[in-house]
Amino acid sequence: MGKSQKKRQMRRHNPMRVPDSHLPKGLEAAASSSSRKDAILPILQKMESVDPAERKWACVAVSNLIQNDPSTRRLLQGKNVVGALINRLSDSEEEVVVEATGSLRNLCIDGGFDICAEMYNKNILTPLKSFIPKISTTLSQYLENPKTAPENAQKHVYEFADNVITILWCLSETSNKAMNAINQVSLVPFLMSFLASRNKLPISTVTAAAQCLYVLTDENPPAIEEVRSNAPYSACILSMVQSREGVIGAKGKHKDVADDRSLTLQVLCCGILRNISPIPPPSMAATVDVDRDIVMPTLEPVLSLIELPKASQLAQEQIAKEDAIPALEKLSLKHTPKSDHKTPxxxxxxxxxxxxxxxxxxxxxxxxxxxxxxxxxxxVRNADGEAAEGEEEEANEDMDDEPDVDMALDDESGARPRRESNTTFFQTLVAPLLALVQPTPLSFPPLDGPSPHPPTTSALSAIHVSALECLNNIFLSLRGAKVDALRTDAASGRSVWDTVWRALSAVGTDVSKPGQERRRATWEIGVGVLWGVAEVWKGLLVPDEAHVKVLIELCNAATDEGVKVKCVGTLECLAQHPDSVDANRAIATYLLSLLPPSPAMPTPREPLLQAVSALVDIYSDETLPYDTNFRQGRFLDALVASVEGVRKAVRGIDRKKERELRVRGEEVRDNLVAFIEYRRSLGV
Incomplete structure (x- = not known):
């Protein structure tokens, strides 16, 4: 059972703001579903006009056309709008350049990785690199003598900087190739200059710089080392968090409701500090326990920043208001569109x-x-304040028989031993996380079409998935640490179990249709949470027939081996409830069906090993009430028949390429043979 790790391709703060996977592929399909296809050709023509006003108009029009409209975005992309906009980055008119960067920025945010990759392949970095020293020089002049520049000119530069930084942030998450190229730009000093001058700059621009730095320091050694080795950099970031500006108060109220970006900035700084930890002396940040003293106190209240059902209701009300507004007049040169014109x-x-x-x-x-x-x-203390202790080292030894997973603690944070134990960790994190996994009416697109407001749906579903990832790691850690105080509170285990199932049931099992990828991801991560909960309260959760059926169906339908392993692991735990004889029989019968030689299609290796291990664990104690199923069902004969197939599967695992899995397979194989001998020796 693996912990949810943050991989680069999955770390996008905003992977696709307006998903388009529900649309059929091809330009013809995009054209047929776009209500603005007739406006595209005039826009592209005006982008090459000799009149700078027309070129500016065309760049702004692109931003307006793609707003919450994935089909038009696809159609524009097919007409090489990315190449046309990149050409405008070298335009002789500054206003055209600014509007072009704004449109490219919006394409990055709305369109995700594919558009970012296209921009990188079309050499967008060359003009972007040339902008960085120009922005730095201009900003330095404004900061030193703010009265020398008109307010409009300053606003112009700040917006331009925001656009350039956001594009670089998005490109950083496109691929390792793009990240390596951006590492050559030496962005860290540029970004830190915005953070250092945060009190003199618009917070939106500072936040964009922090977001870009957060991404750059995510498992990217060159950037990490540059920030880590520069004591003023880490001290600046630490002071931004410790100032507590904009942080939620004790009652969950934001001090500055009008500007939520200040809180986002705090959160980003927490992420940067985690990315660069451990921080060496002489930085003042070297003396701070980042997780205990910075991250947890800052982020725990954020989990209660907003109630998702209320957020969904508010969004629906605003969507209804927006739908009631008459359609705007078609774009024309007489009425030049403004990129910042938005309705209430x-x-x-x-x-x-x-x-x-x-x-x-x-x-x-x-x-x-x-x-x-x-x-x-x-x-971790129970309700009576009784402490339970568990040694991580012992836990890791007990977990050696898990499938190909690295069970070592994630040491990227360089976390040092805590000086004080957080005895309320379980209560303060699990409860709000369970609230955040519950779907709302806007959390996922309808099964028969797109969401009424894709950005809100994308954000809500991302929260559900991220909250489940946190829960997955929490319960895996609790399971590994053998927190016995939790096991004595079976009611809490049942409550958590039921709450997670309620969320997954609300998501629904129809996850195979295009556009429903987030539903599928919710289930794939959610079943990992179920496994962790079932492990912590193993033998105490009464299996529900409907739950068992869904887990079996999910295991059969899953194409990912990891999901199959999670399903088998969860079923294994449910089967060990002593008095649930019927459920035990149903689960064991299914697990046996996964073993060779019975399946029509061979079970993949890791799920196979998990199924064998599960059967051995379930029936390792012949005194339990459900052991009658093993004897009456002649399960021993089925296990004997599977031995050669298991041996063959283990031999097929490459020792050099998949060493851990091979070791795991040999252990399971040996345990199976020893278990058969043991059951035979019982003579029952």
Missing amino acids: SELELERLEHKLRTVQLALEILTGVCATLPDPDFD
């Missing part, structure tokens, strides 16, 4: 989305924290 309902939806994304970002960072908790000095 659009602005409210943007503010709501920003809050949701802040919660998602906090969850993303906490996923890493939860992968390291509890540590050897960590206590």
Whole structure:
């Protein structure tokens, strides 16, 4: 059972703001579903006009056309709008360049990795690199003598900087090739200059710089080392968090409701500090326990920043208001569009989305924290205040028989032993996380079409997935640390179990249709949470027939071996409830069906090993009431028949390429043979 780790391709703060996977592939399909296809050709023509006003108009029009419209975005992309906009980055008119970067920025955010990859392949980095020294020089002049520049000129430069930084942030998450190229740009000093001058700059621009730095320091050694080795950099970031500006108060109220970006900035700084830890002396940050003293106190309140059902209801109200507004006149040169022109309902939806994304970002960072908790000095107390202790080292020894998984603690954070144990960790994290996994009416697109407001749906579903990843890591850690105090509270285990099932049931099992990828991801991660909960309270959860049926169906339908392993592991735990004889029989019969030689299609190796291990564990104690199933069902004969097939599967695992899996397979094989001999010796 593996912990949810933050991989680069999955770390996108905003992977695709307006998903388009529900649309059929091809330009013809995009054209047929776009209501604005007739406007595309005039826009592309005007982008090459000799009149700078027309070129500017065309760049702004692109941003307006793609807003929440994936089919038009696809159609524009097919007409090489990316190449046309990149050409405008070298335009002789500054306003055209600014608007072109704004449109490229919006394409990055709305369109995700594919568009970012296209931009990289079309050499967008060359003009972007040339902008960085120009922005630095201009900003230095404005900061030194703010009265020398008109307010409009300053606003112009700040927006331009925001656009350039956001594009670089998005490109950084496109591929390792793009990241390596960006590492050559030496962005860290440029970004840190915005953070250092944060009190003199618009917070949106500072936040964009922090977001880019957060991504750059994510498992990217060159950037990590540059920030880590520069003491003023880490001290600046630490002071931004410790200032507590914009942090939620004790009652969950934000001190500055009008500007939620200040809180986002705090959260980003927490993420940067985690990325660069451990921080060496002489930085003042070297003396701080980042997780205990910075991350947890800052991020725990963020989990309660907004109630998702209320957020969904508010979004629906604003969507209804927006739908009631008459359609705007078609774009024309006489009425030049403005990229910042938004209706009150659009602005409210943007503010709501920003809050949701802040919660998602906090969850993303906490996923890493939860992968390291509890540590050897960590206590979890039950309701009576009774402490339970578990040594991580002993737990790891007991977990050697798990499938090909690295069970070592994630040491990327460089977390040092806590000076004080967080005895309320379970209560303070699990309860709000369970609330965040519950779907709302807007959490997923309808099964028969797109969401009424894709950005809100994307943010809500991302929160559910991220909250499940945190829970997955929490319960895996608790299971590994053998927190016996939790096991004595069976009611809590049942409550958590039922709450997670309620969320998954609300998601539904129809996850195979295009556009429903987030539903599928919710199930794939959710079953990992179920396994962790079932492990912590193994033998105490009464299996429900409907739950068993869904887990079996999911295991059969899954194409990912990891999901199959999670399903088998969860079923194994449910089968060990002593008095549930019928459920035990149903589960064991299914697990036996996965063993050779019975399956029509051979079971993949890791699920096969998990099924064999599960059967051995379930029936290792012949005194339990459900052992009657083993004897009456002649399960021993089935296991004997499977031995040669298991041996063959283990021999097929390459010792050099998959060493851990091979060791795991040999252990399972030997345990199976020893178990058969033991059961035979019983003579029952």
